[in-house]
Amino acid sequence: MPGLALISFLQDHWDAYVSGFSVTVRLVLISFAIAMAVGTLIAALRVAPSPGLNRLGGIYVETFRNVPLLVLLFISFAGLRRAGVDINAWTAGSASLGLYTGAYVAEALRSGVFSVGKGQIEASLSLGMSYRKTLRHIVLPQAFRTVISPLGSLMIAMIKNSAIIGVSLLALGDLLKEARIVVSNTFQTDEAFFWAAVGYLLLTGLATLLVRGLERRYAIRR
Amino acid sequence: MSYVFDPSNWEWLITGNNFRYILEGFLINLEIAVIAMVFSLIVGLVLALLRLVRNPVVAFVAGLWVDLFRNLPLIFLILYMALALPNSWRDAWEENVPGWAPEAYQSGFVFAALVALVLYNSAVIAEIMRAGILSLPRGQSEAALALGLSYRQSMQQVILPQGLRRMVPATVSQLITLNKDTTLVSIIAITEVMRRGRIVTSSNFFTDVQAPVLHVFLFIGLLFVVVNYSLSRLSRRLEAGQQERSGTKMEAIGGLEDQLQTAEAR
Numbered sequence: 001m002p003g004l005a006l007i008s009f010l011q012d013h014w015d016a017y018v019s020g021f022s023v024t025v026r027l028v029l030i031s032f033a034i035a036m037a038v039g040t041l042i043a044a045l046r047v048a049p050s051p052g053l054n055r056l057g058g059i060y061v062e063t064f065r066n067v068p069l070l071v072l073l074f075i076s077f078a079g080l081r082r083a084g085v086d087i088n089a090w091t092a093g094s095a096s097l098g099l100y101t102g103a104y105v106a107e108a109l110r111s112g113v114f115s116v117g118k119g120q121i122e123a124s125l126s127l128g129m130s131y132r133k134t135l136r137h138i139v140l141p142q143a144f145r146t147v148i149s150p151l152g153s154l155m156i157a158m159i160k161n162s163a164i165i166g167v168s169l170l171a172l173g174d175l176l177k178e179a180r181i182v183v184s185n186t187f188q189t190d191e192a193f194f195w196a197a198v199g200y201l202l203l204t205g206l207a208t209l210l211v212r213g214l215e216r217r218y219a220i221r222r
Numbered sequence: 223m224s225y226v227f228d229p230s231n232w233e234w235l236i237t238g239n240n241f242r243y244i245l246e247g248f249l250i251n252l253e254i255a256v257i258a259m260v261f262s263l264i265v266g267l268v269l270a271l272l273r274l275v276r277n278p279v280v281a282f283v284a285g286l287w288v289d290l291f292r293n294l295p296l297i298f299l300i301l302y303m304a305l306a307l308p309n310s311w312r313d314a315w316e317e318n319v320p321g322w323a324p325e326a327y328q329s330g331f332v333f334a335a336l337v338a339l340v341l342y343n344s345a346v347i348a349e350i351m352r353a354g355i356l357s358l359p360r361g362q363s364e365a366a367l368a369l370g371l372s373y374r375q376s377m378q379q380v381i382l383p384q385g386l387r388r389m390v391p392a393t394v395s396q397l398i399t400l401n402k403d404t405t406l407v408s409i410i411a412i413t414e415v416m417r418r419g420r421i422v423t424s425s426n427f428f429t430d431v432q433a434p435v436l437h438v439f440l441f442i443g444l445l446f447v448v449v450n451y452s453l454s455r456l457s458r459r460l461e462a463g464q465q466e467r468s469g470t471k472m473e474a475i476g477g478l479e480d481q482l483q484t485a486e487a488r
Contacts, residue, residue, distance in 0.1 A: 067446050075436060163298055
């Protein structure tokens with residue numbers, strides 16, 4: 001029975017998979033927090049009423065969106081270490097993934113703000129609401145709705161991209177890294193990779209369901 | 223900061239043939255991306271059409287296939303293909319690669335890398351194409367059928383020409399992502415730009431010039447930013463040109479780091 005063999009394989013290496021899984025989850029959560037913070041800041045720069053700030057935000061987005069994540073990881077870990085900065089694998093990994101995804105988050109947030117019609121903002125201002133109130137009661141609630149789906153997509157992309165960190169930085173045992181260690185111990189490539197795939201599909205599947213639930217809850221009914 | 227801009231740390235660029243060596247490596251990345259993209263477009267179109275076929279079993283299996291490969295990390299697929307593809311396939315590749323091909327292509331792992339890149343990207347492209355086709359109003363296919371066109375004719379002459387035009391922006395952004403993703407093949411020992419960067423940083427036995435890791439990879443990152451930024455500019459210009467010529471604002475399917483961006487989200 002191949003199914004039973006798979007299950008006993010998982011039982012044998014349960015600890016490795018659980019520790020790898022939890023490292024991946026933590027890595028994604030930390031990086032997502034960084035990406036949201038950076039992305040909000042950059043999006044604010046890009047919609048600010050100052051051409052200088054706009055350009056600064058634009059340069060950030062175009063740089064981090066067009067550079068491979070692996071290059072960022074090399075710069076932030078090996079590069080900075082060689083330069084004498086004592087950076088650890090967790091910091092380098094989550095900062096790279098966070099800054100990289102931050103550029104995409106900024107774009108998603110910006111287009112969310114722009115999706116709210118100009119007429120609505122003008123209407124609310126002419127009704128005597130302050131700029132702050134307009135932002136809080138008119139723009140942001142609507143922008144939030146349109147932003148759920150792209151942010152969910154970015155979360156899924158981030159889960160997948162997190163696998164690059166464990167492969168390139170030696171000290172971080174994420175799910176894929178642990179699976180590779182299992183392979184090198186047992187030489188059972190298919191079984192070891194099967195369970196890593198299950199782990200990743202579990203995470204991306206959960207993220208998809210979460211986004212769908214949120215979308216349904218906050219959907220605009222027409 | 224002074225460490226970054228210190229000219230002596232940049233001297234490696236003009237020493238020996240480091241500059242050329244890195245640039246040639248970068249070209250290998252671009253070539254791998256183009257080859258993988260061509261195959262991904264073909265396979266992606268087949269997958270998208272299979273998914274839209276009226277036979278529910280075929281459509282379901284195609285959907286499962288697409289969702290499976292779209293939701294696995296690409297690096298996972300690359301590593302798995304490198305380990306799991308039969309050795310005989312790799313040997314067959316190594317024997318049949320023409321001698322004039324660059325050294326990086328002589329390795330049988332290139333085949334594994336291409337298989338993984340195409341598996342992953344064709345799934346993403348299939349989803350983009352399906353969204354492009356589904357974004358057309360139903361009236362289009364109904365009108366085609368009412369005019370007496372067969373399913374095949376209406377696909378070929380009505381649906382695909384319009385649907386595929388809508389997916390151009392998403393495809394270009396996927397090409398940019400693919401371009402970045404080609405750096406991952408360095409992990410299975412293909413000497414493209416990342417490997418070459420590492421070789422440059424560690425090969426200062428013959429000269430006194432040090433090539434710091436930071437500077438080498440800043441330079442490599444710059445190469446990617448220049449090429450990918452130009453690509454995205456080009457695609458925006460094409461889009462604008464097309465709108466001017468056709469006089470209509472095309473409702474395009476956008477892409478977002480391997481994921482689709484639906485029209486209402488933009």
